[in-house]
Amino acid sequence: MSLAHRMKTIVRDGFLVKFLVVGGLSFAIDLGLLALLHEVGNVDLWIATPIAFLTSLVFNFFVQKNFTFQSGARAHVSFVKYGALVAFNVVATDVMVNLAAGAGQSYALGKVIATIATTAWNFLLYKHWIFKPAPEPDGDIVDLDASGTPASGPHHRD
Secondary structure (H helix, E strand, C coil), rough: CCCHHHHHHHCCCCCHHHHHHHHHHHHHHHHHHHHHHHHHHHHHHHHHHHHHHHHHHHHHHHHHHHCCCCCCCCCHHHHHHHHHHHHHHHHHHHHHHHHCCCCCCHHHHHHHHHHHHHHHHHHHHHHHCCCCCCEEECEEHHHHCCCCCCCCCEECCC
């Protein structure tokens, strides 16, 4: 299957749009909770920031799993993979921000580049690794709904 055909399928099936919307909601939860904790609750930033960030990560995981990709994969297995990706993203973002700053560019430029890069590979890794549809014994792939039952007919591998 060609890359252009795969991209049309991703857009047609709504995965990409849902992924981006859920990501935007996750960011809003992160920032909103941070502001609420710090501005209203007078919680120190060193405490409020990780609470807000981790809350948004948990929200993101469950909504991406159940809404965006409608994955029937075992939650604990997917969550371990998700955690590994989050750890990698933290390191990759830190490297990109510091490389930009070290090259005399704005750290903000590095952050923008890191955000674009992590968003792109996160989508692909969520779809094909973290929330990958379960294979059937005969080699077909079946998309499972939240209860673990087939959501539609099998899709043959290309």
